Amino acid sequence: MTPLLSLILAAGAVQISTPPATLPREIEDEQNLGENKQPWHATLMPYGNLREALGGNRYSSTFARSLNGTWKFKYVPRPEERPVDFYKPEVDVSRWDDIKVPSNWQVLGYGTPYYRNAGYTFQRDWPRVSTEPPKDFTAYSERNPVGSYRREFTVPANWSGPRSFVTFDGVDSAFFLWVNGQRVGYSQNSRNAAEFDLTPYLKADGKNTMAVEVYRYSSGSYMEDQDMWRLSGIFRNVTLWSAPQTHVQDFTVTPDLDAKYQNATLDVSAKIRNYGGDATGKKTLALALFDGKGKPVPTTNASISVSSLGAKSEQKVRIRIPVANPAKWTAETPNLYTAVLTLKDGSRDEEILSTRVGFRKVEIKGRVFTVNGVPVKLKGANRHEQWPDTGHTVSEAQMIRDIEVLKQANCNHVRTSHYSNDPRWYELCDEYGLYLVAEANAECHGYYGVLDREPRFEKMIVDRNVANVENFKNHASVLIWSLGNECGGGSNFVSALNAVKALDATRPVHYEAFGIGKDNPADIDSRMYTDPGGTERIGQENDRYSKPFYLCEYAHAMNNSMGSMGDYNDVFDKYPSLMGGAIWEWQDQGLWNRRDPKRPYIAYGGGFGEYPNDGYFIHKGVVFSDRTPKPHFPEVKRAYQWIGFAPGDLAQGIVKVKNKFGFTNLKDFDFKWTVTA
Structure with a gap:
């Protein structure tokens, strides 16, 4: 025995230290x-x-x-x-x-x-x-x-x-x-x-x-x-x-419209799983459609037999029903129905599920992006889930407030930058009417051009895109899938594109890092911050480009900026091949620093003493962090307005009025005008 150990024992002070925990x-x-x-x-x-x-x-x-x-x-x-x-x-x-x-x-x-x-x-x-x-x-x-x-x-x-x-x-x-x-x-x-x-x-x-x-x-x-x-x-x-032990684990609701965009079909596929250790008897899956007032839609009930399921096994079934001339869903007319799925064991309802359904059809015709056969412009903003009091925790009331202020700015579009949002957001966009570019949770900006093609990250990039599609595939507001943001256009994103296409052939796919032109494998050409002149040239060059063009970020709203909003939107409106764009970004991302209760303040980068940080770059919104308007807001509202005015014969009191809406008749509006000196 060593003298040191003998001394410790004699003192009765033997202690066995716990080794530090290791990183899992x-x-x-x-x-x-x-x-x-x-x-x-x-x-x-x-x-x-x-x-x-x-x-x-x-x-x-x-x-x-x-x-x-x-x-x-x-x-x-x-x-x-x-x-x-x-x-x-x-x-x-x-x-x-x-x-x-x-x-x-x-x-x-x-x-x-x-x-x-x-x-x-x-x-x-x-x-x-x-x-x-x-x-x-x-x-x-x-x-x-x-x-x-x-x-x-x-x-x-x-x-x-x-x-x-x-x-x-x-x-x-x-x-x-x-x-x-x-x-x-x-x-x-x-x-x-x-x-x-x-x-x-x-x-x-x-x-x-x-x-x-x-x-x-x-x-x-x-x-x-x-x-x-x-x-x-x-x-x-x-x-x-x-x-229940036998559970509808997943279902996909796919509405479609006929060539005249009048009558519809509703295709529902469901995955039914037996979680138990014993086989089940035969069951029935029933589908019923209800209108916006909760009344059954005539002649839309249907059912299909589900055969016996072995222990821990699953079965896919499909139901398809015709729907005569349903009210159509658009951002201007967000008409919703409810599809109710009931898994029955004989006459007993074993499980009841539901989802909202919007009857609409997204198509690209040449270089023109359409909804229900009508060319549509996307005029909106990139939105982060961020509030100054709660950070990334966003309540339903805060989501609704965002939608209200977006609508007040004449926005019809949001890009979910740069991740899958809270599930409630998509439900609210269905209800209130916003067109979404639904982006997956994938941005490796700090390793741009590296992890987008690193084989060891392919699985993660594909999985995040699969999650985005599977989670939100049943939402009418989702018009376009976006594979991510600012990672690079490498092979891992081509794999993600293929996975998304295999899951959903009804929506186009966007990914800016693929570039534009003949080598872009996605359905939409896209860039960031192309100036109005460059955007106009892309709109003109139909012999060079074959896809609609979308500015996924433009008019960077920092400091005294956004003076080009009118120029951009004049170009958007002039060329059918230009889909529109999403301003970067919707709101300032200030965060309250209340660590000194006597001196609370809205912080930006470095405001908590953190390093590294990117300083004031976080304040670049159309609205302030609390959603009160900045000077940018009326500029956006004016540039995005859906009714245009031009002089006619002013001596005769004639003014030209242009309806830029796709699905709204101006007879629903009252017009007032004043003459100012």
């Missing part, structure tokens, strides 16, 4: 996109009855329970400091902080928000995210912060379904999940819903413990280099929900 291998594994997650599928919810299904409020379903609210929370700046055993129910977390879910933990004072336009806030070393950065990086000390969340919950006794699922609509950037001390799974991709089957882990007759371990950085962070505040945590809804 999953966090830096770009091939591991998740463990034990349910396959990507359409946003859905089983309902308790037809009334609930027609209402279509997923969170009010008999079979849904929100897990939003107060959780216990522990923040650490480095993974090795995290409480590794916190997921065990016997571990006491009563002295931990309370945190509101959903939220970004930086907004609540834990760790540091960063603003970056392009470039990573950690040491660039793909797929690793914990490599030591320069000492002036905030990430030198906050190497890869971890948030540990815990809460208790009970399963409602009146739930008839034997399967219980949990859906996390958004967690930034990667997380592990445990229930009652058992590991359930892992997920990365912060902007698409992660869903897990909790049935094997639950106690049906008592309290259950849920634990979530969230990492600020993961290999997925290399695909989340968007121009925005970099924030973390469980920032969207968490929902517990129930389904």
Whole structure:
């Protein structure tokens, strides 16, 4: 025995130190996109009855329970400091902080928000995210912060379904999940819903413990280099929900119009899965269509037999019905129907689901982009999910406010820059009428031209595009899929294009980094910030270009800018081949810094002392962070107005009026005019 050890023993002070926790291998594994997650599928919810299904409020379903609210929370700046055993129910977390879910933990004072336009806030070393950065990086000390969340919950006794699922609509950037001390799974991709089957882990007759371990950085962070505040945590809804053992796991609703854009067909394909260990008997899947007032549409009921399903097996079925002259959906006339799917066991309704349906058809005719056979211009903006009080956590009321102000600016279009948005956003755009370019959660700006063709990132890029399509394929507002933003036009995005086309042949696909002209494999030519003269030349050169042209970003709204809005929109209106564009960007992305209660202020890059940052570049919106108008707003409203005026014979009091709407007759408007000296 050494003298030192003898001394320690004699003093009765033997201590066995616990080695520091290591970084889980999953966090830096770009091939591991998740463990034990349910396959990507359409946003859905089983309902308790037809009334609930027609209402279509997923969170009010008999079979849904929100897990939003107060959780216990522990923040650490480095993974090795995290409480590794916190997921065990016997571990006491009563002295931990309370945190509101959903939220970004930086907004609540834990760790540091960063603003970056392009470039990573950690040491660039793909797929690793914990490599030591320069000492002036905030990430030198906050190497890869971890948030540990815990809460208790009970399963409602009146739930008839034997399967219980949990859906996390958004967690930034990667997380592990445990229930009652058992590991359930892992997920990365912060902007698409992660869903897990909790049935094997639950106690049906008592309290259950849920634990979530969230990492600020993961290999997925290399695909989340968007121009925005970099924030973390469980920032969207968490929902517990129930389904029967035989469950409609996914369904695709595809409306189509005839050659005269009058009568329609509704094609519904469904994937039905038996989650149980025994075979099922035969069942029936029924389809019914209801109008906007909740009344059945005559002669639209149909059903199909579902054969016996073996244990853990699934079956795809398809129903197709004619619909005589339905009211059509456009951004000007957002007429919606409700399709109700009922899985029946004999005469018993086993499961009821629903979705809104908008009858519309998107086509490209030569170089002209059309909706329901009518040429349509997209005049709108790029919108981030960001509010100054709540960061990336956006309520339904805030979404509606955005739509109201967008409409007041005469916008008919939003590009979901640069990720899949909260599922509720797409439902609201269906309801209020906005044309969406629905973008996948893929931007590797800090590795532009590298990860877009690196074979090890192909799986991630394709998966994020598949998730985007599968989640939002049933929304009338989604006119165009976008593969991502500012990554480069390499082979991984060609693979993503092929995957999207295999899933959905009814919508065109956009990706700016493919360029324009004959070598662009996408359906639309696109650029950023081409000036009005260059845009006009593209509109004129029909012998050189064969696709419609879209400015996915233009009129960069920073400082005293946007003087060219009228020039751009005159050109858009003049040339049928020009689809329009989306201003960069809709709102300033200011974030309240309240860390000194005596001196709160709206912060921009560097406003929290973070490094690296991109300074004031974050303030470039048409409206301020709180959505009050900037001087840019009336300029946009004027340039985007859908009624044009020009002098006729003024001596005779004649003024020319031009209707730029595609689906609205000006007889619905009153006109007033004044003469000013």
